[in-house]
Amino acid sequence: MTKIPKPPSPVVTDPDHGPPGCGEEADAARWLGRLTARRMLAPERPGPYTLGAGRSIDVPAGSAEHLLYLVVSGGCAVDTGPRRLTLDPGTLLWVRPGTLFSLTAPSGRPTVLHPLRLAGDPETDRDLAPVVLVRDAWELRWLVEALPAELASALPHRKERLRGMLLVLFSSLLRRAEMGDEPGVLGASARRAVERFVDEHISGRPRAADLARVAGLSPDYFTRMFRRTYGMPPREWIIHRRIQHAATHLDRTTSIGQVAARYGYADGFLFSRQFKAVMGVSPQLYRSR
Template identity: 30%
Template sequence: MEKRRQGAGLGLEEKTTFWRDPAFNDLELLQATYVTHSFAPHTHEGYAIGVIESGAERFKYRGSSHIAPQGWVVAVNPGEVHTGEAAIERGWSYRMFYPDVSLVQRAASPDEAPTLDVPFFPSPVIHDPMLAGMLAQLHLALASSPSTLERESRLTWTFAHLVMRHADTRLIERPTRGGRSIVQHVRTYLEEHATENVSLDQLASLVQLSPFHLLRVFRETVGLPPHSYLTQLRVMRAKRLIASSMPLAEVAGAVGFSDQSHLTRHFKALVGVTPGQYARACQR
């Protein structure tokens, strides 16, 4: 579903088209031009893979700042905190895929059953003109081709080349692993009380740490402060409820946001499209 907005003061038009493909585990796809929009720090349950069609994007990822210019590929691993904003005044346009882990796993072992290993991309920006072209053609095919065979063939072939050429096949370590039982306890509590107005003092008392110490450990382990993690939990739940056809007017309260405008602001900051656009894409 498509939405347009003028880039403030630049005379440039922002445009987003978002949809899901039920044939590939509800693969989420986005074609967008952003000028003034910036993504808040967030993660994805699956991968974020795409190609920059024009302009350049800047994003923070794994402790460093990266720039993806026109013709380059972006590959963000599951569970990794990252941002996104324009690297140049006229912004950037890109085509993005958000596949779940199993979809990419199958590409990592196309001749046999998928292993338990998860492909890991060591670099989030990749210069590979041939692959960039393949990703763009795949995105176009998923948007417009009526041929199931073409869509399936392009997806398998493209993701297999992406993995074979640029991934290490190893188990991705989730942020909560490595003996961080305190942080896991806090995350579980937030997941169970996501609709409540949880305080930092509550969380600190829960694990018997000072608020400052909890903030430091949580940020070091997860990459986000607890309040940002809670916001992301709510947005992820909102996506599931919207996909299940719950009316938008009811979603905000159901996931813990104070009102629909609050939901819309955070949803757009993390997903890149509005709840309404996401709802229309889920109805296709």
């Protein structure tokens, strides 16, 4: 078993604010700087669509893409594990890649949603909150509706227009989000510190207490905040993250046993069982895709 070194003392004790000169704004600028027209993906279905009364959109293992939903009418609820939030008309929901969630329309009426899809960027996506929710975002509706049409067009300067529209949309969402974290969840600097610490010790067995020290919070309070932020307890989230890392190394030149050992699994059966629970298929089937 890999020994986890004692985490460094946090730079700041307030998880909602980073050290001077960095933090949310710098990370957002870096993410926006890598935003290109090529990352805009065609919608799976054109235009707004209706989610029938009592029906749901379930993404239990998280998506590989950024998913955005503008609630046009009807309202719905979003679940991210233990958290359940009501989305009124005009609410814009942005879900980061790898975040499990479900959207459910109320039993009494349907919900009209306008979706958008954006390819992920593993290098910078981890600096973003798992879920961004902006209420009363009607001023951004024209962008949500115009982006798919621009993507499908063959008019001059299409790439430049797409990038410009994406920058306006996402910079507006980030600005609204950075004006204040949602109460009851981990702040952006705490999320960054925790995710980086786990990634640096991904083959070990970091404990919730280790992550709490990184975030500068007591273990009990941290665990409650973590569940509200990520939708699962720390131990389960660490397993998900470790398996997702391992999946990127499953190719035909490396044995499954070698990958399991690289990520701290002495027991290949345990690796296979956790891999299937997270990814939905066995390591063998995943590698053969």
